[in-house]
Structures are given as C-alpha cells and as structure tokens.
Amino acid sequence: xxxxxxxxxxxPESLLVNSGExxxxxxxxxxxxxxEDLAGYRVSYEQDGSVATTDIPLESxxxxxxxxxLEINSLAPATGYPLQITSYDHDGNQSEPINGLGVTHLPxxxxxxAQPQSGKVDLTWAHSQPSELVKNYRVYAAAEPxxxxxxxxxxxxxxxxxxxxxxxxxxxxxxxxxxVTAVNLSGGEKKSVSPIEVTPTDxxxxxxxxx
Numbered sequence: 770x771x772x773x774x775x776x777x778x779x780x781p782e783s784l785l786v787n788s789g790e791x792x793x794x795x796x797x798x799x800x801x802x803x804x805e806d807l808a809g810y811r812v813s814y815e816q817d818g819s820v821a822t823t824d825i826p827l828e829s830x831x832x833x834x835x836x837x838x839l840e841i842n843s844l845a846p847a848t849g850y851p852l853q854i855t856s857y858d859h860d861g862n863q864s865e866p867i868n869g870l871g872v873t874h875l876p877x878x879x880x881x882x883a884q885p886q887s888g889k890v891d892l893t894w895a896h897s898q899p900s901e902l903v904k905n906y907r908v909y910a911a912a913e914p915x916x917x918x919x920x921x922x923x924x925x926x927x928x929x930x931x932x933x934x935x936x937x938x939x940x941x942x943x944x945x946x947x948x949v950t951a952v953n954l955s956g957g958e959k960k961s962v963s964p965i966e967v968t969p970t971d972x973x974x975x976x977x978x979x980x
Contacts, residue, residue, distance in 0.1 A: 788957020897951035
C-alpha cells in the first residue's frame, strides 16, 4: 500500500514588506526543499472583509536576490493588510504560516506650523490617520525649496505618538523649508511633501524685568 504523505513542508521565513501608495511588495526566504516535493507558496491577505489568496507555483516564483518576491496592487492607501504566507507540497500539505502586517502609505501630517526661535524652530502638526498605523514622524529641513524628500536625510525622527518637536542647530536669519512625513508600521513613507517656510531669529527683546 503506497504511503500517504502527510508531512507539511517548512514554513517561509524572513518576511519583508515594501510599502507603496496603493501596493505592497512582499519578499521572503526560499523554503529548503528537503523532501523534493515543494509545489509553491500561498499568500493570503484580508481585503474589504474577505480573504484574497494567491498561489505561486514553484516554477513561476519571482526570485530577486535569492528571495521570493510578490507585488500586490490595487490596494487602498492608508490601510493595514494582515498577511499570511505558507508553502505547500504536491500532496496538498501546507506549512505553518508566517504572519505579518502590510501598511500602504499614510498621508503626511496636515496643519504643520512653525514658531521661530533663536537657532531653532518649534513645530506642531496634526496626527496622520489612522494614527495607530504610524510608526514615527520624520522632520526634514533645507535652505532650498523641495517637493520630495527622496534622497534627503531627516533632521530627526519623532515617536509616532507625538505631534510636536523642536528642531535645533539652525542658522539665524536663514530661511528654511521644513516638512514632516509619516512613517507607517511597514517603514513606508510618502516622499512627496509641501514644506512650510520659517526663519529663525535672534531674541533681541530679552527677558521682561518687573519694576
């Protein structure tokens, strides 16, 4: 009597999520096919109250730098998608899942305002929504106008629960263009920004002295 294979393949590991405006780029390590019966990978994610599933046969898997890669498109922005990835063999056995959360780009904070001080500015902004999907905020500043933070280094990073920060180390009487971005739980950041202008100034008035 032929034996029935009931042993599932190993689980995928090292899930990485690359966040986009309306997409999620997923990658994970290849499963070692020790039993030589690995058939493919199964990717499931929740969308609009239902579960969408994509099977990736082993022979058609897209490999990038040795990792299995999949792009999921036509997603809603500013949304968290629970993810589950398994491997399956030719007998229909399925591995234990690797789980994760993929988050599309959040809108950058609205209501950014700046109060100039000597050598610094005090910034306030409104939470990006949904606020529970914010990992942290990044603050950018430059003496030249810009509309994207692509290639720029943030001046500082602020905890996702904060909506204010000081930005020091600035030159007085120099106009700065300041922007704040929201980084989501997948590490994704919307690069396009609308900076505000602010000029730090010396405090010539000094403290008030009561007579």
